[in-house]
Amino acid sequence: xxxxxxxxxxAFRLLLDLDADLMEIVGLSLRVSLTAVVAAALIALPxxxxxxxxRFPGRGAVLVTLNALMGLPPVVVGLVVYLALSRAGPxxxxxxxxxxxxxxxxxxxxxIPIVAAVTxxxxxxxxxxxDEQLRVFGVGPMGMVATxxxxxxxSLLTALLAGFGRAVAEVGAVIIVGGNINxxxxxxxxxIALETSKGNLALALGLGxxxxxxxxxxNAAVMTVRRTPRHAVLA
Amino acid sequence: xxxxxxxxxxxxxxxxxxxxTLPAFAxxxxxxxxxxxxTQNSGLFDAILLQFTAATGIxxxxxxxxxxxxxxxxxxxxxxxxxxxxxxxxxxxVADGFGMKRFDVMYNDFVIVGPAADPAGISGGRDAPKALxxxxxxxxxFASRGDDSGTHKKxxxxxxxxxxxxxxxxxxxxxxxxxxxxxxxxxxxxxAAYTLSDRATWIAYANKGDFEIHVEGDKQLFNQYGVILxxxxxxxxxxxxxxxxxxxxxIGPAGQDAIAAYTVGGQQLFYPNAGxx
Numbered sequence: 001x002x003x004x005x006x007x008x009x010x011a012f013r014l015l016l017d018l019d020a021d022l023m024e025i026v027g028l029s030l031r032v033s034l035t036a037v038v039a040a041a042l043i044a045l046p047x048x049x050x051x052x053x054x055r056f057p058g059r060g061a062v063l064v065t066l067n068a069l070m071g072l073p074p075v076v077v078g079l080v081v082y083l084a085l086s087r088a089g090p091x092x093x094x095x096x097x098x099x100x101x102x103x104x105x106x107x108x109x110x111x112i113p114i115v116a117a118v119t120x121x122x123x124x125x126x127x128x129x130x131d132e133q134l135r136v137f138g139v140g141p142m143g144m145v146a147t148x149x150x151x152x153x154x155s156l157l158t159a160l161l162a163g164f165g166r167a168v169a170e171v172g173a174v175i176i177v178g179g180n181i182n183x184x185x186x187x188x189x190x191x192i193a194l195e196t197s198k199g200n201l202a203l204a205l206g207l208g209x210x211x212x213x214x215x216x217x218x219n220a221a222v223m224t225v226r227r228t229p230r231h232a233v234l235a
Numbered sequence: 236x237x238x239x240x241x242x243x244x245x246x247x248x249x250x251x252x253x254x255x256t257l258p259a260f261a262x263x264x265x266x267x268x269x270x271x272x273x274t275q276n277s278g279l280f281d282a283i284l285l286q287f288t289a290a291t292g293i294x295x296x297x298x299x300x301x302x303x304x305x306x307x308x309x310x311x312x313x314x315x316x317x318x319x320x321x322x323x324x325x326x327x328x329v330a331d332g333f334g335m336k337r338f339d340v341m342y343n344d345f346v347i348v349g350p351a352a353d354p355a356g357i358s359g360g361r362d363a364p365k366a367l368x369x370x371x372x373x374x375x376x377f378a379s380r381g382d383d384s385g386t387h388k389k390x391x392x393x394x395x396x397x398x399x400x401x402x403x404x405x406x407x408x409x410x411x412x413x414x415x416x417x418x419x420x421x422x423x424x425x426x427a428a429y430t431l432s433d434r435a436t437w438i439a440y441a442n443k444g445d446f447e448i449h450v451e452g453d454k455q456l457f458n459q460y461g462v463i464l465x466x467x468x469x470x471x472x473x474x475x476x477x478x479x480x481x482x483x484x485x486i487g488p489a490g491q492d493a494i495a496a497y498t499v500g501g502q503q504l505f506y507p508n509a510g511x512x
Contacts, residue, residue, distance in 0.1 A: 087312030087470055095472065097313055098267060098298065179298040182281070197417025198276050199442030 003201040010206025011213075022207075026214060029187040032100050032174070033167040036107035037115075041160055044112045048119025049145040053127060063120065069113035074106075075172030081106040082176050098179040103187070106173040111163035118159035122152040154226060161219060168215060188214070265294040266477045269306075269314035271385060272415040274460070275299035277435035277504050283493040287484050293477050301415065303383030309333065309463075312470030315478035317463045318485075320385040320433075325461045334463035338486050341494050341505040342459045345389055346437055347450035348420075349375075349429035357429075363453040364397035371399045374408040376428035380419050381411025385458075390431045393455060420446075433458055435504035460505070462486070486510070 014022050051062065083089050085097040085105075096102045126148045127134070134144055149156065171189035178185030180194060188211045195204035274280055275297060284295045298308065302319040309317045310333050317334060319325060328334045347357070347366055355375035357366040370377050379401070380387035394401055401409040410428060412419045416436045423430040424444045432440075437448070450456075462482050467473040484490045486509035494507045 086308075087472060089311075092312070098296065179296070181296045181298065184296055194275075196421065197272065197415050199417060199421065199440040201421075201442055 003205060006202030007205030007209060010202045011209035012206075014206055014210060015213075022210070024183065025186055025188055025191050026210070028100060028185075029168060029189075029211075030214065030218075032103045032187060033107060033164060036104045036167045037111055037160055037164045039104065040108045040111035040115055040163060043108075044115035044163075045119050045149060045156065046145070047112075048116040049123045049149050051116070051120045052123035052148070053141060053144055066113055066117050066120065070117055072110060072113060073172065074110055074170040075176070077106050077109050078173030078176035081109070081173065085177065097177065098181060098185060100178070100185060102177040103174045103185060106177050107167040107170065110170060110173060111167050114163045114166060115156075115159050118162070119149075119152075119156055122155045122159070123148045126152050157222060157226065161222060164218060165215060168211070168218075263294050264292060264477065265296050266315040266474050266481055267296045267298065267313070268316045268318055268481070269298050269300070269309045270318040271302050271305060271320060272299050272417065273320070273386070273433045273436045274318065276415070276417045277433075277439040278499065279435065279494070279497055279505060282497045283490070286493050287481060287490070290484065290489065291477075291480055293480060295481065301380070301382045301384030302386075302388070309465050312465065312473065315465055315474045316481055317465060318460065320458055320460045321388050322459055322461060324385075324388065325463060329463060333466055333469055335466055337461050337463045338482060339508055339510070340460045340462045340485055341491075341507045341509075342457060343434045343505050344451065344458050345386065345431055345456040346434050346448045347429055348423070348432055348437060348446050349449050350427040351445040351447055352427070353449060354427075355429065358449040360450045361452045363393050363450055363455055366450045367393055367397040367401075368399055370429055371397070371401060371404070371408075374404075376408050376410065376426055377401070378419055378423040378426070378428040378430040379409060379411045380416065380431075381413045382415070384415070386416060386431060386433055389456075389458070393431070396455065438502050438504055439499045459508075 051059070051066070081102060082097065084091050085094065085102050086092055087097070096105075123145070127144070130148070130151070134147070139147060169189065171193050174185070174187055175190045175193060178187070178190065180186050180190040186194075188207060192204045192207045192211070195201075195207065270280070276299075280295075280297050280299075284297070288294050298305070298314065300308065302321045302324065305314075305317060305319050306321075306324055306328055308314055309328070317325070317328070318340065325334075325337050329337050345363075347363060349355075349357075355366075355370045355373045357369050360366045367377075379390060405411055410422070410426070412422045414422070416432055417440060419430055420432060420436070420440050421442060422428070424442060424446055429449070434451075462485055464475065464478045464482055465473045467475040491507035491509055494505050495503065497504055
């Protein structure tokens, strides 16, 4: 109980101090996870939409696999990325292991299935809804994907936020491929793991509270964007 | 209309990724050291590495994992220098051609810690295997690292010396956490179990509860740390010159003095002993 109340005091103290080390860790967390989500979105949004509007043999199996991959354990992704980027691995010569780029890659792999699966469902539902209008206007497949993605943008934004939540909260992957190197690859979650193992439970939980505040801030920022006037596309 | 629809998210994405990648990391001169959780959790690296960097301009990036994982990572070439504490495994690493010469750096010792109530009645003993035999016979809770770390290897050696095979009791009184030293101490404190810890991590550990040292001073609890340069013949990208500079500093007067000067709460955590074999 002492640690619980101590955690809030620690969080408050860290925020008041604007400790340079903490700012660096928060900055890296945001940079890694936001970049991972943006990169994942560039792949997952078109992929999910394409899966929604196309029909091909084995599609059911692909969808089941995609949905199952949403539960991919971060530590497994971390291990696979480690084996790929290790000097003894196929991408070893790139020298990317223990860099923020390796962490971005791992988190991207974690986020892609989430965004792609939700995009697929969202676009498929919208397609059923707008089927007649799309046909009347004679919209081609590319146009259809673009239109449906735009129409589903609020749901898709939520999918991106879910992806961001997954990325910024995971520790299993980044601690393996990043190595939790002070001033280089230490992010919020790995710092929390480290402080916990040092027995500094109040400080660790204080960092956890700050991580939560960051997530609230990011979600609030996105909510503000949502409030901007919406343009009717299919007027 | 559709064109705009397509390009808005793409533009946002492009802008975002540009902003996010702008503060690129300075291309600094650094080496990567594969090491153990005890050296990091005890705060030693934070205390001494800056002195090396100030003297040479070489930054040190530490990957703190169990000794088993550190050896494996170094075998894969994912590090320039190895600083761990499991001499037989280190000697095998060198013998297998993955490392250059091994140097002693420093030592401390292991201690058996447990709840103040001391349910097995081992307090004050100096014979570690005997204490473990007592723990086993009373089926008192014991938390093992269970992670192939240097401490875990030491613990298994002590069980062997005690003539007890605790792995059959795994899940009952013998509990393998599969985690680092700090996490295992957290678990031990949480379930009032005995555990084996290196003294440095124990002293620096901040969540002791009512735990105290019960057994110490046995010669078999000696804990030697060694340093090895990863063999550049195996992994050509290894920064041999800078890595060797780090090793020379560590086993030279400046590094040895820095190690001796590091204390927590007035207690010295590591004792330099480079120059032995």
